[in-house]
Amino acid sequence: MTDPTRERLHALLREMPKAELHIHIEGSLEPELIFKLAARNGVPLTYPSVEALRSAYAFTDLQSFLDIYYAGASVLLTEADFHDMAWAYFERAAADHVVHAELFFDPQTHTERGVPMSHVILGLRSACDRARRELGISASLILCFLRHLSEEAAFATLEQALPWREHFIGVGLDSSERGHPPEKFARVYARCRELGLHVVAHAGEEGPPAYIWNALDVLKVQRIDHGVRCVEDPALVQRLAAERMPLTVCPLSNVKLCVFKTMADHNLPALLDAGLCATVNSDDPAYFGGYMNDNFIATFDALPELGRAQAYALARNSFEASFAPAADKAAWMQALDAAFARLPAT
Ligand code: ADE
Ligand code: ZN
Numbered sequence: 001m002t003d004p005t006r007e008r009l010h011a012l013l014r015e016m017p018k019a020e021l022h023i024h025i026e027g028s029l030e031p032e033l034i035f036k037l038a039a040r041n042g043v044p045l046t047y048p049s050v051e052a053l054r055s056a057y058a059f060t061d062l063q064s065f066l067d068i069y070y071a072g073a074s075v076l077l078t079e080a081d082f083h084d085m086a087w088a089y090f091e092r093a094a095a096d097h098v099v100h101a102e103l104f105f106d107p108q109t110h111t112e113r114g115v116p117m118s119h120v121i122l123g124l125r126s127a128c129d130r131a132r133r134e135l136g137i138s139a140s141l142i143l144c145f146l147r148h149l150s151e152e153a154a155f156a157t158l159e160q161a162l163p164w165r166e167h168f169i170g171v172g173l174d175s176s177e178r179g180h181p182p183e184k185f186a187r188v189y190a191r192c193r194e195l196g197l198h199v200v201a202h203a204g205e206e207g208p209p210a211y212i213w214n215a216l217d218v219l220k221v222q223r224i225d226h227g228v229r230c231v232e233d234p235a236l237v238q239r240l241a242a243e244r245m246p247l248t249v250c251p252l253s254n255v256k257l258c259v260f261k262t263m264a265d266h267n268l269p270a271l272l273d274a275g276l277c278a279t280v281n282s283d284d285p286a287y288f289g290g291y292m293n294d295n296f297i298a299t300f301d302a303l304p305e306l307g308r309a310q311a312y313a314l315a316r317n318s319f320e321a322s323f324a325p326a327a328d329k330a331a332w333m334q335a336l337d338a339a340f341a342r343l344p345a346t
Helices: 004-015 031-041 050-055 062-075 079-095 107-111 117-135 151-167 182-194 209-217 228-232 234-242 251-256 268-273 292-302 308-320 326-342
Strands: 018-024 098-105 138-146 170-174 198-203 223-226 247-249 278-280
Touching (some): 018 223, 018 278, 018 308, 062 107, 079 098, 079 117, 098 117, 098 170, 107 151, 117 151, 170 182, 182 198, 182 209, 198 209, 209 228, 228 234, 228 247, 228 268, 247 268, 251 292, 268 308, 278 308, 292 308
Parallel strands (some): 018 098, 098 138, 198 223
């Protein structure tokens, strides 16, 4: 049975322009592309088929996912591989009416295997340039440090990337959160801020609210990636709301990694009700069951508190929270208003 009200809400979610601010580009690598690149590069895989690999995507927590995710990234060797991966993402993002994307990439996952930094950055950059030319998507890159490695390794990675400084706009912090608090990276973040880079960090995905406080106070981040555990600390929620500190929330990821038991348990409505600048994002879409619109539709279907007003707020927040120029943000917000005026009320 089709429900016309729900159909209209789905159409709105699908067609409204939006920005994606939390996508690990290595997490967009679909099993089919993993097999194609493995064959192209002669890299052996432990799984015999695309189906066998996909069926291994049953995770119990963040670490159980990261083990498979780093294995999948081992097929990436050449500049063309990085280009092809990002281009596949951009084609998918365009279908979801993503007009701006800020892509995380994990250089240490590749340089540790002997892949030159130039292959990683220039391959991704050429896909970003092509996305603007051929799809009208504005795109930029954010270099992430792996937090399970040392701060010294992060400094070395930053040094290696600086010859391509103009190709990335900021730095982030990802990988295993528990046991690797933000303050471990205090000095490298200070250096990144001196260099004029934007700074963000994963915090409060599996880690406690203290990690969010320290991402704010020690790393001085401009956005918190995930941040959903902030609700455990009312003073923290109050601060995040007062500062309009963006949270890049990833609903399908949170359910797949067992941060929430089901989508109906997700706290996105509570975050919005608290006045937070929450956004919806896909994190690692090839592994977690969907891209941007899949995330929007899964959350809105499971959470009856979410409707037209929340759809508008989430899309608007995504532009507000982006690192794009003010004129671009204003143009996207105008396009958002036009989409809402065009699409019938639910
Ligand atoms: N790297 C890729 N996805 C991640 C996530 N959800 N959390 C931390 N590190 C990641
Ligand atoms: Zn992430």
